[in-house]
Amino acid sequence: xxxxxxxxxxxxxxxxxxxxxxxxxxxxxxxxxxxxxxxxxxxxxxxxxxxxxxxxxxxxxxxxxxxxxxxxxxxxxxxxxxxxxxxxxxxxxxxxxxxxxxxxxxxxxxxxxxxxxxxxxxxxxxxxxxxxxxxxxxxxxxxxxxxxxxxxxxxxxxxxxxxxxxxxxxxxxxxxxxxxxxxxxxxxxxxxxxxxxxxxxxxxxxxxxxxxxxxxxxx
Numbered sequence: 001x002x003x004x005x006x007x008x009x010x011x012x013x014x015x016x017x018x019x020x021x022x023x024x025x026x027x028x029x030x031x032x033x034x035x036x037x038x039x040x041x042x043x044x045x046x047x048x049x050x051x052x053x054x055x056x057x058x059x060x061x062x063x064x065x066x067x068x069x070x071x072x073x074x075x076x077x078x079x080x081x082x083x084x085x086x087x088x089x090x091x092x093x094x095x096x097x098x099x100x101x102x103x104x105x106x107x108x109x110x111x112x113x114x115x116x117x118x119x120x121x122x123x124x125x126x127x128x129x130x131x132x133x134x135x136x137x138x139x140x141x142x143x144x145x146x147x148x149x150x151x152x153x154x155x156x157x158x159x160x161x162x163x164x165x166x167x168x169x170x171x172x173x174x175x176x177x178x179x180x181x182x183x184x185x186x187x188x189x190x191x192x193x194x195x196x197x198x199x200x201x202x203x204x205x206x207x208x209x210x211x212x213x214x215x216x217x218x219x
Contacts, residue, residue: 001051002044006187007094011037012178015076015096022072027062034062038078038094045092046080048188054090054195055083082195087112087212088205090195097175099182101191103136103198104144104171105205109212113168116209117152120164125208129164132200133172139197141172170205172198 014037018027027034039059046057060079064071077095087108093100105112119125133143146166151157155165164170174194181187 001047002040003185004041004044004048004188005185006181006183007041007099008037009183011041011078011094012096014038015094018074019076019096022074022076024073027074042078042080042092042094045188045191046082049082049090049192049195052192054199055085057082058084083202085211086206087209088202090198090202091173092191094182096178098178099176099187099191100173101141101176101194102171102173103141103195103202104169104173105209106169106171108169108209109214111213112209112211116168116170116205117155117165119208120161121155121159126161126164129201129204129208130161132204135200136172136194136198139194141174141194141198144169144171144173170201172201 010033014030014033017030021027042059043057046059049055050057058081060075060081062075062078064073064075066073077093077097079091079093081089081091083089088105089103091100091102091106093102105116108116120129137143144167146163147168148166151159151162151165155162159165176182176190181190
Protein backbone atom coordinates (compact mmCIF):
# COMPACT_ATOMS: atom_id res chain seq x y z
CA UNK A 1 0.00 0.00 0.00
CA UNK A 2 1.38 3.41 -0.98
CA UNK A 3 1.62 6.03 1.76
CA UNK A 4 -0.44 9.18 1.26
CA UNK A 5 1.89 12.14 1.72
CA UNK A 6 -0.48 14.86 0.52
CA UNK A 7 -1.15 16.15 -2.97
CA UNK A 8 2.07 17.49 -4.56
CA UNK A 9 2.22 21.18 -5.54
CA UNK A 10 2.42 20.00 -9.14
CA UNK A 11 -1.17 18.76 -8.84
CA UNK A 12 -2.43 22.32 -8.58
CA UNK A 13 -0.17 23.46 -11.39
CA UNK A 14 -1.63 20.70 -13.56
CA UNK A 15 -5.17 21.83 -12.73
CA UNK A 16 -4.27 25.42 -13.66
CA UNK A 17 -2.91 24.25 -17.00
CA UNK A 18 -5.98 22.06 -17.54
CA UNK A 19 -8.24 25.06 -16.95
CA UNK A 20 -6.43 26.86 -19.79
CA UNK A 21 -6.25 23.81 -22.08
CA UNK A 22 -9.41 21.85 -21.45
CA UNK A 23 -9.51 19.73 -24.57
CA UNK A 24 -9.15 16.03 -25.15
CA UNK A 25 -5.94 16.12 -27.19
CA UNK A 26 -4.08 18.20 -24.59
CA UNK A 27 -5.26 15.91 -21.82
CA UNK A 28 -4.24 12.78 -23.68
CA UNK A 29 -0.78 14.24 -24.21
CA UNK A 30 -0.53 15.04 -20.48
CA UNK A 31 -2.30 11.98 -19.09
CA UNK A 32 0.85 10.61 -17.50
CA UNK A 33 1.22 13.82 -15.44
CA UNK A 34 -2.42 13.60 -14.36
CA UNK A 35 -1.94 10.00 -13.23
CA UNK A 36 1.24 10.84 -11.32
CA UNK A 37 0.20 14.11 -9.70
CA UNK A 38 -3.49 13.49 -8.97
CA UNK A 39 -4.53 9.87 -9.43
CA UNK A 40 -1.60 8.27 -7.58
CA UNK A 41 -1.99 10.41 -4.41
CA UNK A 42 -5.77 9.89 -4.47
CA UNK A 43 -5.26 6.14 -4.78
CA UNK A 44 -2.88 6.19 -1.81
CA UNK A 45 -5.42 8.17 0.24
CA UNK A 46 -8.18 5.78 -0.79
CA UNK A 47 -6.13 2.76 0.25
CA UNK A 48 -5.51 4.28 3.68
CA UNK A 49 -9.19 5.06 4.14
CA UNK A 50 -10.15 1.55 3.04
CA UNK A 51 -7.68 0.07 5.53
CA UNK A 52 -9.22 2.28 8.25
CA UNK A 53 -12.64 0.78 7.57
CA UNK A 54 -14.37 3.61 5.72
CA UNK A 55 -15.30 1.36 2.79
CA UNK A 56 -14.20 0.81 -0.77
CA UNK A 57 -12.58 3.82 -2.46
CA UNK A 58 -13.21 4.86 -6.05
CA UNK A 59 -11.59 7.72 -7.96
CA UNK A 60 -13.91 9.22 -10.57
CA UNK A 61 -13.01 9.18 -14.24
CA UNK A 62 -11.67 12.46 -15.66
CA UNK A 63 -14.10 12.66 -18.56
CA UNK A 64 -17.29 14.73 -18.37
CA UNK A 65 -20.32 13.24 -20.11
CA UNK A 66 -21.04 16.13 -22.47
CA UNK A 67 -24.03 14.26 -23.95
CA UNK A 68 -26.12 15.32 -20.96
CA UNK A 69 -24.23 18.27 -19.44
CA UNK A 70 -22.82 21.20 -21.35
CA UNK A 71 -19.30 22.09 -20.29
CA UNK A 72 -15.64 21.23 -20.82
CA UNK A 73 -14.77 17.65 -21.77
CA UNK A 74 -12.39 17.13 -18.82
CA UNK A 75 -13.30 17.48 -15.15
CA UNK A 76 -11.26 20.23 -13.55
CA UNK A 77 -11.09 18.39 -10.23
CA UNK A 78 -10.21 14.98 -8.85
CA UNK A 79 -12.97 13.28 -6.85
CA UNK A 80 -12.59 10.28 -4.53
CA UNK A 81 -15.72 8.51 -3.23
CA UNK A 82 -15.38 6.09 -0.31
CA UNK A 83 -17.91 3.61 0.99
CA UNK A 84 -20.81 4.36 -1.36
CA UNK A 85 -22.22 0.83 -1.52
CA UNK A 86 -25.74 1.67 -0.37
CA UNK A 87 -26.84 4.58 1.76
CA UNK A 88 -24.27 7.18 2.58
CA UNK A 89 -20.53 7.45 2.20
CA UNK A 90 -17.56 9.79 2.19
CA UNK A 91 -16.08 12.08 -0.46
CA UNK A 92 -12.83 14.02 -0.97
CA UNK A 93 -12.23 16.37 -3.89
CA UNK A 94 -9.25 18.50 -4.93
CA UNK A 95 -9.77 21.45 -7.26
CA UNK A 96 -8.54 25.01 -7.62
CA UNK A 97 -11.47 25.97 -5.36
CA UNK A 98 -9.90 24.03 -2.48
CA UNK A 99 -9.90 20.64 -0.80
CA UNK A 100 -13.49 19.51 -0.29
CA UNK A 101 -14.31 16.95 2.40
CA UNK A 102 -17.86 15.61 2.66
CA UNK A 103 -19.97 12.74 3.97
CA UNK A 104 -23.59 11.66 4.04
CA UNK A 105 -26.35 10.73 1.60
CA UNK A 106 -26.15 12.60 -1.70
CA UNK A 107 -28.79 12.31 -4.46
CA UNK A 108 -31.05 9.79 -2.69
CA UNK A 109 -33.72 7.76 -4.45
CA UNK A 110 -37.40 8.60 -3.69
CA UNK A 111 -37.84 5.65 -1.31
CA UNK A 112 -34.74 6.71 0.62
CA UNK A 113 -36.14 10.24 0.94
CA UNK A 114 -39.41 8.82 2.28
CA UNK A 115 -37.63 6.68 4.89
CA UNK A 116 -35.36 9.55 5.87
CA UNK A 117 -38.33 11.83 6.53
CA UNK A 118 -40.14 9.23 8.61
CA UNK A 119 -37.02 8.72 10.70
CA UNK A 120 -36.48 12.45 11.16
CA UNK A 121 -40.09 12.84 12.26
CA UNK A 122 -39.69 10.09 14.88
CA UNK A 123 -38.20 11.50 18.07
CA UNK A 124 -36.24 8.39 19.10
CA UNK A 125 -34.44 7.80 15.80
CA UNK A 126 -33.93 11.53 15.27
CA UNK A 127 -32.15 11.87 18.62
CA UNK A 128 -29.32 9.66 17.37
CA UNK A 129 -29.24 11.62 14.11
CA UNK A 130 -28.99 15.02 15.76
CA UNK A 131 -26.09 13.81 17.92
CA UNK A 132 -24.33 12.52 14.80
CA UNK A 133 -24.80 15.86 13.04
CA UNK A 134 -23.47 17.68 16.11
CA UNK A 135 -20.35 15.49 16.04
CA UNK A 136 -19.68 16.41 12.43
CA UNK A 137 -20.31 20.10 13.01
CA UNK A 138 -17.90 20.12 15.96
CA UNK A 139 -15.20 19.04 13.51
CA UNK A 140 -15.89 21.98 11.19
CA UNK A 141 -18.30 20.30 8.77
CA UNK A 142 -21.51 22.10 7.81
CA UNK A 143 -24.93 20.62 7.11
CA UNK A 144 -26.23 21.00 3.56
CA UNK A 145 -28.85 23.64 2.84
CA UNK A 146 -32.56 22.62 2.81
CA UNK A 147 -34.03 21.61 -0.55
CA UNK A 148 -37.58 22.74 0.25
CA UNK A 149 -38.85 26.14 1.34
CA UNK A 150 -41.41 24.60 3.70
CA UNK A 151 -42.27 21.28 5.30
CA UNK A 152 -42.91 18.43 2.83
CA UNK A 153 -46.48 17.33 2.24
CA UNK A 154 -47.85 15.28 5.13
CA UNK A 155 -45.71 16.91 7.82
CA UNK A 156 -46.78 19.85 10.00
CA UNK A 157 -45.18 23.23 9.35
CA UNK A 158 -44.42 23.58 13.06
CA UNK A 159 -42.70 20.18 13.42
CA UNK A 160 -39.76 20.56 15.86
CA UNK A 161 -37.38 19.20 13.22
CA UNK A 162 -38.91 20.89 10.20
CA UNK A 163 -35.47 22.19 9.23
CA UNK A 164 -34.25 18.61 8.72
CA UNK A 165 -37.51 17.55 7.08
CA UNK A 166 -36.97 20.16 4.38
CA UNK A 167 -33.89 18.29 3.16
CA UNK A 168 -33.94 15.54 0.58
CA UNK A 169 -30.22 14.86 0.77
CA UNK A 170 -28.38 14.85 4.09
CA UNK A 171 -24.69 15.72 3.91
CA UNK A 172 -22.01 17.52 5.88
CA UNK A 173 -19.00 19.14 4.26
CA UNK A 174 -16.21 21.68 4.40
CA UNK A 175 -14.24 23.24 1.57
CA UNK A 176 -10.75 24.00 2.80
CA UNK A 177 -8.79 26.82 1.21
CA UNK A 178 -5.67 25.78 -0.65
CA UNK A 179 -2.74 25.95 1.75
CA UNK A 180 0.63 24.32 2.34
CA UNK A 181 -0.72 21.54 4.56
CA UNK A 182 -2.49 20.01 1.57
CA UNK A 183 0.94 19.08 0.17
CA UNK A 184 2.18 17.39 3.36
CA UNK A 185 1.41 14.13 5.18
CA UNK A 186 -0.65 16.18 7.64
CA UNK A 187 -3.34 16.34 4.93
CA UNK A 188 -4.19 12.69 5.50
CA UNK A 189 -4.60 13.19 9.22
CA UNK A 190 -6.86 16.23 8.78
CA UNK A 191 -9.04 14.48 6.21
CA UNK A 192 -9.26 11.37 8.37
CA UNK A 193 -10.24 13.42 11.45
CA UNK A 194 -13.20 14.99 9.65
CA UNK A 195 -14.32 11.70 8.15
CA UNK A 196 -14.10 10.10 11.60
CA UNK A 197 -16.33 12.87 12.95
CA UNK A 198 -18.84 12.28 10.15
CA UNK A 199 -18.81 8.49 10.54
CA UNK A 200 -21.74 8.40 13.04
CA UNK A 201 -23.92 10.20 10.50
CA UNK A 202 -22.96 7.80 7.71
CA UNK A 203 -23.53 4.82 10.01
CA UNK A 204 -27.00 6.12 10.93
CA UNK A 205 -27.87 6.54 7.25
CA UNK A 206 -26.64 3.08 6.34
CA UNK A 207 -28.39 1.35 9.23
CA UNK A 208 -31.64 3.32 9.31
CA UNK A 209 -32.27 4.60 5.76
CA UNK A 210 -30.49 1.83 3.86
CA UNK A 211 -30.04 1.42 0.10
CA UNK A 212 -32.82 2.08 -2.37
CA UNK A 213 -35.32 -0.68 -3.10
CA UNK A 214 -36.08 0.75 -6.51
CA UNK A 215 -34.00 0.35 -9.66
CA UNK A 216 -32.37 3.56 -10.83
CA UNK A 217 -33.60 4.87 -14.16
CA UNK A 218 -30.94 4.92 -16.82
CA UNK A 219 -30.74 7.53 -19.53
